[in-house]
């Protein structure tokens with residue numbers, strides 16, 4: 153027997169206990185152990201087999217780390233068929249998360265029992281594949297086509313009570329999985345329950361699969377796996393036999409396995425788990441945080457306060473006046489009402505948060521006892537310095553002093569205090585109680601335990617936290633500023649903002665850059681442009697004025713009803729604002745530019761290559777630790793299509809030499825903007841990839 157599956161005999165029942173921490177992934181040792189266990193149980197004359205997982209869960213799926221490597225026998229689909237074909241009564245007892253291949257093993261068992269807290273699901277589409285061990289053939293047979301399509305195309309985790317109703321499991325019972333499994337298996341034996349193979353059940357009735365396919369494809373915004381999975385479910389209904397349905401599932405599974413989307417999504421899976429693992433934080437204890445302060449109750453401050461309140465932290469919110477403090481409370485109450493409506497909190501929790509957890513204040517003294525304070529005031533260095541000098545005066549020793557600045561120099565802010573080791577940047581993204589990304593900006597003198605405290609807070613607030621160094625815009629906004637500039641250049645040269653937005657949403661972005669500007673408020677970009685012009689632009693930098701003209705006319709995007717698009721009340725999204733084209737034409741004429749046409753492909757290529765080049769500079773300068781840190785920032789903060797893995801994964805898949813060639817070619821027309829990143833040149837010269845750098849850092 154393999155050590156990954158322990159064998160034990162209790163009367164007539166052979167017990168197979170998986171022991172492959174942390175999540176009992178179905179790696180080759182587990183598969184061998186299960187096969188050997190079934191064979192031994194049959195050879196020894198057992199009457200039933202119980203399969204369960206030791207530790208925190210039943211099998212959470214196939215071992216994703218094996219993907220892309222040569223497969224090792226036994227393969228999971230064959231193993232599932234073998235389990236199902238056993239003449240013994242096979243029972244699975246589920247706890248934790250029975251996901252993907254895990255649920256497929258359970259569906260190959262003849263009976264399934266689960267503890268009430270268990271969840272089941274087939275989340276393979278989120279990894280760019282589809283259930284490949286019979287899930288698309290067996291689930292529709294037990295739960296019906298509609299429920300199977302829902303579970304398989306969304307990958308959602310289904311709670312035990314719902315799974316029971318759907319027929320995915322047969323019984324829910326509290327207790328230890330081994331004990332409830334043994335009792336259930338004995339009960340089935342005693343009652344003479346028959347062996348019940350899902351694969352031998354009749355094929356379910358088909359639905360209009362073409363319509364479902366089209367709808368799922370559209371919803372996926374370019375992601376293929378959910379739509380391809382529909383075709384596999386179709387085979388469960390229409391294939392002449394179960395075996396032929398399985399063969400079709402295999403064929404579609406292999407197609408997806410070879411795809412770049414699978415590589416992108418699995419990269420995203422591991423990258424988002426790797427961002428929090430920093431060697432310098434190993435063994436570093438975070439400081440305890442029991443209550444926090446938030447300074448500024450605007451959209452950002454109220455969002456941060458909401459996130460903290462929802463995580464159970466008491467918050468003291470500081471504003472300049474009583475009126476401003478009450479307006480902030482109203483904003484928080486609005487956010488909480490949204491959380492209540494979405495079922496994230498109960499009415500009781502909602503009321504308790506507002507009455508007990510939130511405290512309003514107008515004087516700094518109220519922050520003397522907090523463990524951590526986050527400043528979210530106006531983006532102005534002098535204002536921030538005053539705030540931090542005040543905090544230095546009132547906060548207790550050891551309190552973490554954080555700024556939510558999105559581009560200002562955290563070293564300079566820290567220097568306004570006598571305790572720069574306690575100062576850190578915690579850059580939230582708006583709306584802060586919804587957006588998952590948190591950039592943890594580490595200044596020169598920030599103490600390691602303060603960094604660890606930032607990560608611990610991020611974890612508590614259920615954020616994906618990424619370490620960033622200090623520079624203008626840190627990781628995300630610095631890269632955004634470059635690809636946004638690239639989009640402006642393309643507009644000057646002949647593309648329309650609407651064509652650019654469309655090309656990029658077709659590529660998979662949640663929104664195009666001009667629609668994003670309208671959403672964020674055009675005044676933000678205007679302020680940045682004015683600041684940069686005041687600081688003095690490099691004479692070689694191209695500038696444009698068409699967006700300024702929109703702002704001068706009072707059009708700031710969605711909030712004023714007009715920007716690049718026109719927004720009508722009550723309607724989602726906007727329609728192109730034709731006045732913008734006149735402003736652009738005037739700008740081109742003033743600069744003596746003759747517009748040319750752009751294909752959508754060229755738009756995407758230039759935009760993406762500018763993003764990759766800046767990202768390579770960000771990694772090369774150490775602002776981001778690893779390429780994967782950049783990928784996660786873009787995925788979680790900037791609507792980058794997850795199935796492309798992030799800009800640097802995309803770059804690897806495209807090939808770095810071609811990207812560098814493009815930069816060099818385009819530098820002939822603008823050698824200021826298109827300067828190749830030294831790191832990109834180095835990687836190309838060495839024949840290496842960004843992923844090699846990720847591996848170096850493991």
Ligand code: 3H9
Nearest residue numbers: 177212213214215216217228251252253275283284285425
């Ligand atoms: C599949 O089954 C294909 C089949 O249909 C067909 C095959 C032919 N493999 O997330 P956590 C690691 S596809 C390898 O931090 P949590 C994870 O990287 C699979 N490793 O914990 C992490 O490692 P580290 C379908 C895995 O409690 C550690 O376990 N299944 C796998 O927040 C802890 O993970 C899925 O898609 C895996 N399958 O969440 C489920 N899963 O400590 C994917 C996890 O070194 N997994 N690891 O960073 C999950 O959704 C979550 O991990 C889970 C636990 C909910 C299980």
